[in-house]
Structure formats: C-alpha cells, structure tokens
Amino acid sequence: MAKRSSKKEYARLRADSGQHRRILAVTVILAIAAFVPVVLRLYHLMVSSYDEYSLLALRNQTRTTAVTADRGTIYDRNMNILAASVSVENIYLDPHELKQSKADIPEIAQKLGALLELDPAVIEKKAKDLTKRYQLVKDRVGEDIASQIRAYINENGISGIHLEPNSQRSYPYGTLASQVIGFTNASNTGSEGIEAAYNSYLEGSAGKVITTKGNNEMDMPYSYEKYVQSQKGNDLILTLDTTVQACLEKQMQAAIDRYDVQNGAFGMVMNVKTGEILAMATLGGYDPNQYLEIADPDTALELEQLRLQDNEVYQRALGEARLKQWRNRCLSDGYEPGSTFKVLTMAAALDSGAITLETSFHCSGSEHIPGRAQLLHCWRSTGHGAQKTPQALQNSCNLAFAHIALKLGGERFYDYIQRFGVTEKTGIDLYGESKGVFFDKELVVNTDKWGTASLTSGSFGQTFKLTPIQLVRAIAAVVNGGYLLEPYIVSEVVDGDGNTVLKQEPTVIRQVISEETSKTMCQLLTSVVTEGTAKNASVAGYSIGGKTGTSEKIDIFDENGQRVLDKIVSFVGVAPMDNPEYIVLVALDTPSRQTGIYISGGVMAAPTVGAVMADILPYLGVEQTFSQGDAAGQTVIVDDLTGMTPKEAEKLLKEKSLTSRTVGEGQTVTGQIPAPGQVISGNSQVLLYLGEELPTDSVTVPDFIGMNRQQAADAATGLGLYILVAGNTDLSPNVTVTAQSVPPGDAVAPGTTIRLEFADTKAAD
C-alpha cells in the first residue's frame, strides 16, 4: 500500500517536474548553501579570531578608574612640612540607586546640604537626575564631615550616597613662601612654583581600578576587577628655611607698613657659597590652601565692587589679580636694579685693571660726558667733590661710575656683565624664570656709532632690567671669590623608602672675577655700610656689607602718558664680611610719598635688610664679634642676683659690661631691676635693691620716634626703662628711632626693656 501511494505521488510530482525542480534548487540554496558562508564566518570570528575579539570585547567592557597617588611631601631644610597631601573624600549620589531604594530624597538633600554647606535644592535636583549614575555633590570633603555622612548613611540604611577617596593638598604655613611653593590645581597637578617645577617627582604614579562595567555604568553580574596600587610621589627637601623665610617676610611686611609701600615687595636670602636659596618672598601673595581667593583685602574689595557692576570686566580683573598674586617676582619679573648694579661695574673695573682703589674722580653734580647728548646728573645735585674709588661706591656717585665705565670700555663692560650672568637665566629649579632685558651688545660696545649713553647709564644700573635672582647671584659671585653659581631651592628628592632620587650639589658656572678682586670688593661693600649710604643696614656684632639702590620705573606711564615717579628702593646686603656666607636682597616697590620719609634704598631698604640680618644671622649660627665701643649694641641677659652681696653682683655685671647702682642699705641683694632673664643692651645700669621694696607703680612709655641715641637713652633712664638698640648703631644725631617695640602711652612695669630701631633717616640712595 505504501509503495503504491509513493509511486502515485512520484508520478504527480513528475507532472510538475519543472516547478518542483526549481523548488528543489531553491531548497538547496536557501536551506543549506546560504548557511555555509555564515557558518564559515562564525568559525572565523569565534575560533580563528577568538583571541583578538575577546581582547577587543574585554577592552570594550572594562573601565579604568584612576586612583590618585599620594603626592609627595615638601619639607624645608629642617624637615618642617611645607606641603602635604591629606586624605579627603568626594561625595556623590547614584540617582538610580536612590530611586530603587525609594530613598527620601528631600530629607537626604536637607541633611547633606546642612553637612556640606550646600543648597539642598541643588542636591535634590542632582538626586533626581536619572541621566547619570554619578552625580558629584561635593569634592574634597574633610574626614570629619565625611565620617558624619558615613554615619548618617549607616544609621538610616541609605543606598545611593557614596564616598570615594581623593586627596587634598595642605599647606600648613599658609601664605609663607607661597609663590615659591606654588599649589596644585583641581586635578592634583602642580600649577605654580615648586609644585609645578617638580610635579613629575611629586605626583607619583596613579594607581587604577580596572572593572568590567556595562554601558551607562550598568553593573554587570559576571564582572572582573583588578587593582593596581598607586605609587606615592617622591618627597622634596628644600634649601628653604621657614625661620629665615618668616624673618624675611616679617621684616618686609614691617617695611611695607612703615613706608606705606604701594606695590608689594620682593626679597630673598641666598647662601653665597652654595647658591642655596634660604628664603624667597614676594609680598602681596596668597594662601595656597585657597589659591583662588584674592588674599589682598583691598584688591578683594575692589573686585567685589566690580563684580556687582560688570561681570565680564570682573572675571578678567579676577584672573589678572590671581595671576599677580601667584607671581614669583624674584625670578619672573625684571626690574631696574639702579645703584645696586654698581657693585658689578666696580668689580669688573677693578678686576680688569681699568681702575685701582687709588683712581680719583671728581663729582660736580652734573657733567657733559663725551658721547652722551644729555647732561648727566649725579643723584646729589651739589656733587660729591673729589673722591677715590671707595668713596665713589660709598657715595654711590653716578658721575664717577660713568667715568669708570668709560675707562672700562664697552667691550670689557659687556663681557663682564655677560659673565656675571645678566644676559642669561640663572637656571634656578623653579617655574617661570625670565631673564630681564639687557642692551644689545652693539649698543654698549660700538660707542662710536651709538654714543656712550647706554654704557654710562648701564654702569649705574639704569635703562635696563634684570631679575632679582640674577642680581643676587651676580653679587654673590662678587663676594664669594668670584664664582658664579647656579642657584637652587630643592636640595634633595627622596622616595617613599627614604632613598635619594636626586641630590643637588652647588654648581659653579664660571669664575667671573679673581679671588683678590672679590676680597677688595668685600672691603668696599663693608665700607658702604660703615661709612656710605647704607649705614642703616648695620647690625651690632656683625660686619655687614652691601649696596643701596633707588630706581625709577622707566617704562611705566600713567594714564596721561607721563612717566610715573614711582620708585623701587632696594638693598643688597652680605654678611659676615670677613667670610661672606649670606646675601639678602630686599626691594620695596613704590613707597608712598605721604609718609614724608625720604624715599631711598638707604633709608628704607637698608634698615629692613639690617633687621633681617639681625634676626637670621644668630639663628644661622654666625658668630657675633663685638669691639669694645660696640657694647651698646650687644644684648645681655640679666642674671639672678638676689642673695649676692652688692660686690659680687657688681663684679658679675661688669663681666657682662653692665653697670649697677644700689638702692637701700642692706648687705644682700633682695631685688633687682630689670628682673632676671630680661634682655637689655650692654652698658645699661642694673638697679640692685638691698632690702628696699621694689617700686610697683607702672611707667608710661614715652614716644621715642625721632629721638637720637642720646635722647632715647636719657628718656629711658629717667623713667627707669631699658632700651635695646636695633638697626643703625651709629651715634650720629641723624640716626633716630624709627620704631619702638611698645607703643607710646602703654603702662609697663619699671625696668621693662623697650626695643628701639634706629635708622639714618637722611641717608640717600
């Protein structure tokens, strides 16, 4: 039966054989043949290229999240921490998770808003924005707040609030040396100063978390995670000394206040033998912990007013103000050095033999210099009269220096100046160094064609600019035996295990002048302080040398196109002069005319440097040496004399160059003024009470300002007060008190020591 039916069927099929054959062909093609390339292709993709595609797929599905490496610590030379990284946390929300867990979003927004000091409405908006699974609420939240948030999450069992670790740079000293240290930006990269210059050492290598993640941050159940440890950055040890830096900044700030300095100040302290920078300050700085805030209150107030008026102008002004407060003027900005530059001209002239110490000059106040169209004026219009080389420097006589330059000649002058590094960057390991603007060689050398204007003006530091660091380095070379150094501020880079990665050694670039010339120059610089324009820089017990400078801002014009009369007054001091170790520069930009104080480096900058020296030299361990007549400048600590006989006490006091007077009739000392431990000047008189009661009435402090030494001493003795002499110790009546440690009118106990600062307020240049 079956056979018959299949036969019948077959016959029926044959009737339509054409069509059936064609269907069979289609069958072969569509049911079998068409799948062959697909299967071959699948074999190729899934077997032959499996490795390639699975790698590509893995790469496609993995997310690499960087884990910030802890940034290295910056230490000063005594291992005080200047900059360190602190662990902080970023707070973010996952709106999907919040929604899924049916969290009370307004309540969360309120709580987070209160803890993080943010607007709850903004947080609520973020929490409800389902387009992202990562909504940053606040970054860099401190541990105390973060732990409160963590506690809140745990107590209420909230899912959807997350904390992730981040790091925050902290600068414990605040504004101290801020432009030198710099800061790190929002992405933890160094932006200014050492943070920028040594960023590659400090930043370390970021770690990473590699996770498989779905697109749109979907979590995948079958995921894989790998963690690559981050490598902590290297630590830096600076040559900077926070104590020295603080002294420098303190005295500069005092000068700014005293002389009403309009445009900030800059200064530095360098070791003349090694080129190590011990301090470098630009006042008008900022707090790197809040580097975006304008630190200067006046500028901040101006900006705030601008903001209310015109946002665009405000934004621009804000940007400029930030750049200004971040700027390290010691190396980024050139200024006209003025008379401080005469040190280099003289060193060159002496070294080359163009002049000797015996060369004579005559200054009549003004003179026509050959090859110079304009009449050349000396800063002292009445002239300095007949001078020899040392007096030329002591008087800072422009006419004498013009003649020195002429004797030296353009060729030699330019050669020395170039070798003093004036036309090149110092190579200091900091960010943003510029190199000032010096004359083209042609202008100085070819005096036949260009005249002698550039040569003569250049000789006394005018009509060109150099950076403070260039000047300091060059003068260091003058006093250190003639060696031009490469200044540096990072002495050592140390890795996490304490291994030294980089160690900087003093680098001598070249010898510019002979050791002999250097010695001569040291004597000359000392004489500028002892006899010349820089008497105010003297410090009791130390031999200080240096050179004053007062320069006009030749390229700054006011709104009427008139050259402004603003001045930068400066002083470069070196100590101790028998074996120079430290050089200190202080420059005050635009002291106000309103104070009535004569604007000059000698009056303003020299005492500031003197005060810095007085602070730092004992700290740095430079020994004091006192000559007999100098005892007044010496400070003495008063011993406890009670219980001694007046004889014994007197003897002891005499050893310390103190005198004594007894009060009462007893045989033993029962009380003393000043009290034991008090610091007073040498030559002071100590009152020994022999059984009598010590006076208890308080004394009103007089106004010492403007008194000379004798007047001040008399006033103090009359009231039973002691004075401590600081600054200029010269007994000349021109040297008067410019500041006192206790304000006039204050009531103090009898025998209190008042520190008085003396300065020659008539000193010029």
Place this chain on the structure above:
Amino acid sequence: MAADRNLYAKEDRRRFRPGEGVDIPFLILLLLLLAVGLVMLFSASSAQSMYDTGYTISTKYLQKQAVCAGLGLLCMFFFSRIPANFWFRYAWPIYGVSIALLLSVLVVGQSVNGATRWINIAGIQFQPSEIAKFSMIVLFARLTRKFGTDAEKFRYGVLGFGGALMGILVPLALEKHLSAILLMGAVAVVMMFVAGTRKKWLLGGAGIAAAFVLVYISFMGYAGDRVTAWLHPEQDPGDTGYQILQSLYAIGSGGLFGLGFGKSRQKYLYLPFQYNDYIFAIICEELGLFGAILIIVLFSALILRGYWIALHASDRFSTVLASGLITLIAVQTVLNLGVVTNLLPSTGIALPFFSYGGTALAVNLGEMGVVLSISRQRNQIKKQEVSL
C-alpha cells in the same frame, strides 16, 4: 460527487481536532525554535529591561514577546485549520486590504526611531508591512497557478508578477522601509523563479533592482553610511561602525562554547538592538559556536522540512504558497545572520522567532499555520488515498 461531499464533511469535522494531520517534524522544529527564541530573547533583553525600568524588572520585553507568541500560536492553530483554497479565493481582496493598510500608515502611522511603519488598531500597534508580505506571497501563488506555463512569457512572468510586486513596493518605498523592500524583492524573485519566469529576465530584473537600490541609497543618504560602516567598521568605531563592531565583539568573544547562558557582557547596553535585530550576536556570545550552529541547524531543518511540505503539497497552488512562505522565513534568516556577522551591510531585518517584535512573531507563526494547513491537507488526501 455526493460521496465526495460526504467525505469532505467528515473530514471537516476531523479538521477541528487539534494536532491531527499536520506535519509533526515541522511542528516540532517550529516549537523548538520558538521556545529557544523566547529563552534567548529573555537573556538578551534582560539588561535593557532592567535599565529601562530603573533596575526593577528584567522581563519587560519577554512578557510582551510571550504574549505575542501566544497570540501567534493561536493564529497558527487557526490558520492550520483553514484550507489553502481559502487563500486562493481571497488572494486579491487580501492583497487590496494590505495595500490599503500600507497606505494608511502614511496618513495615520506612528513613528518609532524616525521611521513611520506602525499603525494603531484598537490599542494594538502593528506593522502592516508584515501582512503585506503574506498577501504578496498569497497573490504570487495564485498568479503562478493561473499563469501556469504562461509564466515563461514576458507579459505574465515579468509584467504580471512585477506589477503585483510594485503594488506593495511603492507604498513601502514611501515609508522608506528599505529592509521590507529588500526582503519582498528577494522573496518575489525566488517565487518568480519557481513560477517559471525566465532566468535572463530575473537576472536583468535583479540587475535593475540593484541599480535602483544604489540610487535609492545615494539619495536617501541614511542607508549610505551603512555601506561604509559595513566595509570599514573600525574607521568610525564610535559612530557608524559602532553597531557592527559591538556585534563582532559579542560574536568573537563567544568562542567555541560561549560565556554561558545569561552571561553575555555585550548585552549590557554595549550592543544596540541586542534583543531584536542583533539577538544572534548575543546567542553567539552566550552559547558559543556550538550553540550558534545548533540554532542554524534548527533553522536549516525547518526550511528543509518546509520545502519538503511544499513539494508534497496536494495542489500546485499550495506548493507555491508553502514554498513562498518558507522562502520568506529562509531569506529573513539568511539576511539577518549575514548582517549580524557583517557578511552583508546592515539592513534591519529581524531573525524569525527570535527577534523582539510582536507583529512579526505573530504573523510569522500565522504563516507557519498556513504551511501546517497545507501539510495537513496533503496528509489527509494521502490518508484518503490509502483508505480508498
């Protein structure tokens, strides 16, 4: 005649007994594919479903697809009871209605992803193009039967079929429904070949169609990028090449045995259309080469058995109708696999029984019901012959 009528009356009663007389191997293959298809759809769409529902539901797409599969099975059961001559008789009216529906899309259609292909009837959204495909196949089968050997003549074999084809293609072109045009064109060529249209005309026609497609692509622009993306997907991995690269990553990382069921990574929103046009890539990723080949073998077997039913149908109309419907499934399958594996440029053709899409699934199952009906008709005639 009277005896005949009695016989048919008896048969009519039997016809409504479920499962009786239909081709069992075909039915098993079909249900197998449908079951595997639903399971894989669940896996492929779960991540998307979670994402869409804010991490609450993983079966959003499965639920809808399962409902449509149920409706489709009902359709299939119903159509398997309808004799082929019903379709023969109403070929033209059905054709007319489907064109009307296609045209209505242009007026009241709904846009999804920038293309207007859906209409809404009584709250149910569906694609009239799915019905148009069926109606064209039915009409072609009727014409084949009518033309007989005249199909060799140009006016029947080319103009006749061509005219019928154009009636469908023009509204589709107005809808910019390229994938449907491609599919229908391919099915039409196969059916014309079966009907007996001369090969030179078919080749010429295919050539003209290809030229037409090229012009279409260059003018419509939106399809042009697909060709560039096809040949050099790595040139623009983020944009035009993204889809195909993600598909290849999924397939390639499957290896021999796959990552395991449900363990696809690419389905976590990396591979777009992972639960419809590109579901096969997820299958490859999860089940590996073996699983992929197993599914291809299932399809191949279904198609083979389908053509076997066509070849053994009780009449010439049924033969052509069944072969046309099987061709539709076969062409869709081949084109989809070609696209997913980047053998062909991206076209937007879904994988039958697997891809998400309610109308397509229900209509496909209905069409398979028609094939089953044809197999039943043949089996009953055979039984009748045996009993006689």
